[in-house]
Each structure stands twice: as C-alpha cells, then as structure tokens.
Amino acid sequence: MTDTxxxxxxxxxxxxxxxxxxxxxxxxxIGEFAQETAGSDDPRALxxxxxxxARALTLIHSALxxxxxxxxxxxxxxxxxxxxxxxxxxxxxxxxxxLPILYDDDQASRISRGKLLQKSTQLSEEANRxxxxxxxxxxxxxxxxxxxxxxxxxxxxxxxxxxxxxxxADAEHVTWTSLCRHPQETYDRVTLELDPQLEDEEMFDTxxxxxxxxxxxxxxxxxxxxxxxxxxxxxxxGRRYSELYHxxxxxxRGRHKDGDPGTCSEDFSTRKQ
Numbered sequence: 001m002t003d004t005x006x007x008x009x010x011x012x013x014x015x016x017x018x019x020x021x022x023x024x025x026x027x028x029x030i031g032e033f034a035q036e037t038a039g040s041d042d043p044r045a046l047x048x049x050x051x052x053x054a055r056a057l058t059l060i061h062s063a064l065x066x067x068x069x070x071x072x073x074x075x076x077x078x079x080x081x082x083x084x085x086x087x088x089x090x091x092x093x094x095x096x097x098x099l100p101i102l103y104d105d106d107q108a109s110r111i112s113r114g115k116l117l118q119k120s121t122q123l124s125e126e127a128n129r130x131x132x133x134x135x136x137x138x139x140x141x142x143x144x145x146x147x148x149x150x151x152x153x154x155x156x157x158x159x160x161x162x163x164x165x166x167x168x169a170d171a172e173h174v175t176w177t178s179l180c181r182h183p184q185e186t187y188d189r190v191t192l193e194l195d196p197q198l199e200d201e202e203m204f205d206t207x208x209x210x211x212x213x214x215x216x217x218x219x220x221x222x223x224x225x226x227x228x229x230x231x232x233x234x235x236x237x238g239r240r241y242s243e244l245y246h247x248x249x250x251x252x253r254g255r256h257k258d259g260d261p262g263t264c265s266e267d268f269s270t271r272k273q
Contacts, residue, residue: 010236015207015244019064022214022237026057028230029218045099049092049221056085056217063210072198073171073181076206079213080167083160086213087152093220094154105146111135157216163209204248211241 013021030053063078092098114135117123123131152161170177181196198206215238221227222234 007233007236010233010240013240013244015211016067018211018237018240018244019060019067019207019214022211023057023061023064025230025233025237026060026214026218029227029234030221031225031227031229042099045092048099048102049089049224052085052089052092053217053221056082056089056214059085060210060214067207071195072203073196076167076171076198076202079206079210080164080172082210082213083164083167084148086157086216087148087155087160087164089217089220090155090157091151093224101144101146101151104143108143108145111143157212159209160213160216163205167206201252204252208241208245208248211244215241 009017010021059078059082063075063082066072066075066078088098091101095101111134114131118128118131118135148164149161152158155161169175170181172178182192182194184191184193218234
C-alpha cells in the first residue's frame with residue numbers, strides 16, 4: 001500500500017470517479033512493466049500478457065478522456081476493445097494453447113492480406129514471386145482464424161462475450177441498429193445527431209463492463225506475476241465496483257418491474273460477475 005492510498009475516495013466513488021482512480025493507480029497495481037525472464041518458463045507468454053495489459057490500460061485511458069468530454073457513443077465503441085483485452089488476458093493466463101492460437105491467427109491474417117495485395121497492387125516480378133511463395137507455403141497446415149467466442153469458452157465472465165457482440169452490433173460496426181441512433185425524424189424532416197447520447201441502461205452496461213474488464217486484466221496479471229503490493233487498495237476498488245454494480249442492477253430492476261424487463265435486468269440477474 002502506498003502513501004497516496006485514499007480509502008474514502010474509493011468508498012465514495014461513483015462510476016466516473018472509479019475509472020479515474022483506476023486509471024491513475026493502474027501502474028501501481030501491476031508494478032513496473034519489467035520482469036526478469038531468466039526464471040520464466042515462457043518469456044513469450046510473459047511478453048504477451050504485458051502487451052495485453054498495456055493495450056487495455058491505453059484504451060481505458062482513452063475511454064476516460066472520451067467520457068469526460070461527453071462523447072458517449074465513442075466511449076461505448078471504445079469499450080469493445082477493452083473487453084476484448086480482458087478476454088485475451090483471461091485466456092493467456094488460463095489456456096496453454098493461447099499463444100499458438102494467437103500465432104495461427106496472425107499468420108492467417110498475413111496470408112489473407114497477401115492475397116489481397118496481389119489482386120490490388122501492381123508488383124514487380126520479383127516481389128510478386130516472393131509474395132506468392134509466402135501465400136503458397138502454407139500447404140496442408142492452413143492456419144486457423146481466432147474465434148473470440150471459442151477463446152472465451154469457460155470464462156468466469158460470460159457477460160464479456162455477450163456485450164462484446166452487442167457493442168459490435170449497436171455501436172462499433174455499421175449496422176441498421178447502429179445507424180438508427182443518428183437520425184431524428186419528425187413529420188416533415190430528418191435531422192442527424194452526430195454524438196447521440198446513450199440511454200441510461202446502455203451507459204450502465206458500458207461503464208460497468210469497462211470497469212469489470214479493467215479489474216479482470218489487472219487481476220490476472222497480478223496473479224500470474226505473483227504481485228502483492230497495493231492489495232488493500234486494489235481490493236477496495238473491487239468492493240466498490242461490486243457495490244456500484246448491484247446498486248445499478250437494483251435501480252433498473254425497479255424501473256422495469258411493471259413493464260418490459262429490459263436487457264439490464266434480464267442479463268445481470270442471471271449471469272456471474
């Protein structure tokens with residue numbers, strides 16, 4: 001525990017305060033992004049875990065900037081990448097086959113891009129020959145593309161997969177659902193809203209999943225590296241997350257008890273945290 005630990009700030013934190021505190025303290029929970037590889041059974045696996053954590057913390061910082069600037073839709077879009085990092089970190093720390101799967105996916109992507117390059121770009125004869133050799137070198141051992149659903153099987157956090165898909169459909173990708181956020185239709189005209197605000201339940205879904213993903217990434221890395229410093233503060237943030245989450249669930253259950261149960265009530269009452 002460090003001198004800057006402020007238990008009252010955590011105990012009184014709302015969702016935004018929680019993210020601010022986590023963002024400010026994340027490096028203290030992990031320690032230095034350096035670890036002796038001499039005693040590591042698999043230095044590449046260690047590097048992958050560090051890289052996933054670094055990407056997650058970068059995205060969390062960016063998401064917080066968007067939230068503080070009231071860019072709610074962009075904030076929701078950013079959540080998808082953070083949740084993806086959490087699913088990868090969980091797999092990296094619990095599945096021995098994680099790195100081979102990741103290597104395979106990278107190779108499959110390179111081959112696919114190589115084929116597209118051949119079709120779309122006029123290459124020199126030598127460059128085309130080298131590219132063709134790379135594309136054809138796969139033989140019978142065709143690399144498999146990573147399926148995020150398969151990767152998250154057996155996860156302790158099944159909500160990650162659900163909301164990863166949901167955010168993909170209603171915010172990240174261009175879909176009919178995502179497009180319908182922007183036009184505001186009246187009887188005689190259509191106007192476009194560039195930065196539509198999220199519904200209360202969407203904001204709750206988004207910010208609570210970002211918080212859970214943040215805790216998941218750091219917790220797995222701490223366990224993997226046997227880090228124990230700042231445990232009191234980290235645990236306090238976990239308790240406050242749980243309080244905020246259950247307060248939100250209770251609030252939305254109350255709103256929907258006489259009508260449509262809604263996605264929040266239906267999902268959060270039946271899934272593990």
